[in-house]
Amino acid sequence: MKIEHIGIATYKIDDALKFWRDALGLGVVETEEVAEQGVRVAMLPVGEPRIELLEPTSESSPVAKFLEKRGAGIHHIAVRVDDIRAALGRLKEQGARLIDESPRVGAGGSLVAFVHPASAGGVLLELVEHTPAGHNSEKRDV
Amino acid sequence: MKIEHIGIATYKIDDALKFWRDALGLGVVETEEVAEQGVRVAMLPVGEPRIELLEPTSESSPVAKFLEKRGAGIHHIAVRVDDIRAALGRLKEQGARLIDESPRVGAGGSLVAFVHPASAGGVLLELVEHTPAGHNSEKRDV
Numbered sequence: 181m182k183i184e185h186i187g188i189a190t191y192k193i194d195d196a197l198k199f200w201r202d203a204l205g206l207g208v209v210e211t212e213e214v215a216e217q218g219v220r221v222a223m224l225p226v227g228e229p230r231i232e233l234l235e236p237t238s239e240s241s242p243v244a245k246f247l248e249k250r251g252a253g254i255h256h257i258a259v260r261v262d263d264i265r266a267a268l269g270r271l272k273e274q275g276a277r278l279i280d281e282s283p284r285v286g287a288g289g290s291l292v293a294f295v296h297p298a299s300a301g302g303v304l305l306e307l308v309e310h311t312p313a314g315h316n317s318e319k320r321d322v
Numbered sequence: 323m324k325i326e327h328i329g330i331a332t333y334k335i336d337d338a339l340k341f342w343r344d345a346l347g348l349g350v351v352e353t354e355e356v357a358e359q360g361v362r363v364a365m366l367p368v369g370e371p372r373i374e375l376l377e378p379t380s381e382s383s384p385v386a387k388f389l390e391k392r393g394a395g396i397h398h399i400a401v402r403v404d405d406i407r408a409a410l411g412r413l414k415e416q417g418a419r420l421i422d423e424s425p426r427v428g429a430g431g432s433l434v435a436f437v438h439p440a441s442a443g444g445v446l447l448e449l450v451e452h453t454p455a456g457h458n459s460e461k462r463d464v
Contacts, residue, residue, distance in 0.1 A: 181347070182369030186328060186399055188445060196443045203416035203441070204401075206323065226401055227324030228370055233443075253444030254396040257328060259346075259368055274345035299345070301338040301375075302395030303330060 184260040184308045185223065185230040189246050189253060193222050193235040196252075200224055200231060214286065219243050232258075256294070256304035264291050264309035271295060283309065326402035326450045327365065327372040331388050331395060335364050335377040338394075342366055342373060354430065361385050374400075398436070398446035406433050406451035413437060425451065 190196040193211075200206050206224040213220050218241025222233040234255060236244035246255055261267040264283045272278060279294035286292030286308065295305040332338040335353075342348050348366040355362050360383025364375040376397060378386035388397055403409040406425045414420060421436035428434030428450065437447040 183325065183328070183371050186325070188443060190443055199418070199442050203413055203418050204323075204447075205412070229325050250392070251444055253439065254399065257373075257396065270347070271345055276341070276345050297395065300341050301330060301332055302393055305346075 182260045183229040184258040184306075185232040186254060187232045187234050187256040187258065187306070189243050189250075189255040190233050190235050191247060191252055193220060193233045196233050196235075197222065200233065206231065210288070212288065213237060216285075217241060217243070256306050258292075258306035258308050260308050260310065262309065264293055264307050267307050268293055271299075276300070283307075324402045325371040326400040326448075327374040328396060329374045329376055329398040329400065329448070331385050331392075331397040332375050332377050333389060333394055335362060335375045338375050338377075339364065342375065348373065352430070355379060356428065358427075359383060359385070398448050400434075400448035400450050402450050402452065404451065406435055406449050409449050410435055413441075418442070425449075 188196070197208065201208055201224065206226060208222050208224050210223040211221065218236055218238040220235045220237055224231040224233070234243045236247065238244065243255065268278060268281070268283070276299040277296040279296050280292070283291035283293045290311055291309040293307050295307070297304050330338070339350070343350055343366065348368060350364050350366050352365040353363065360378055360380040362377045362379055366373040366375070376385045378389065380386065385397065410420060410423070410425070418441040419438040421438050425433040425435045432453055433451040435449050437449070439446050
């Protein structure tokens, strides 16, 4: 298991980049819109994991609701697993409350599923399984 | 620059371990009390970065105040830098608001300094420089 990324809710990615890119010195490798989640995303590698800046593209986006309730800040942690269905099965056996009982398609074509913060000590935890058609073969420069 | 750890505020580390260790399957490599910060800490590696569970040991601990205000959940992100003084200098030049203008001693004898969330898009960001006398030479099993 590896940390895949840390998601950070922002009002405007361009404003957030003034800190993460300009002041801290990280590079941006990918930007993408994930229509299903109502967000625009920018990925910034920090060693192996990445910082994922999230900006809502609609008012009904879960990220828009998070910003309304808590303001900008850390939104979730994503861990990379080899077999997301097996990981979900184990978590369910252990009694964890799952937001997604089965995986769905996330950024870059990966398979993703969220664990409810109620089961993860207040942390919104995302499981990510990279797929052959997903992340690894579709890196884009911006 | 690398992500060193993600700090998660908990009411009781032992309760939080039921998820992170027992349900998710991570191992615990170190536990420590950092008296200056008023916390007990458990470190769980996830690939290269680590999940750091934090439990307050006094009511005046910053983590106790965080729990009171926001409840359990993600508290901070720590990035590892080679030269913490140089990194603080760059951030200051860029106008970032620093909680620690100069480094102080953190968990495992490392040098640490915090950047204020107001400058980091709502994220409490910790810079960590490992020192010869610190982390790397003092791993303990629990």
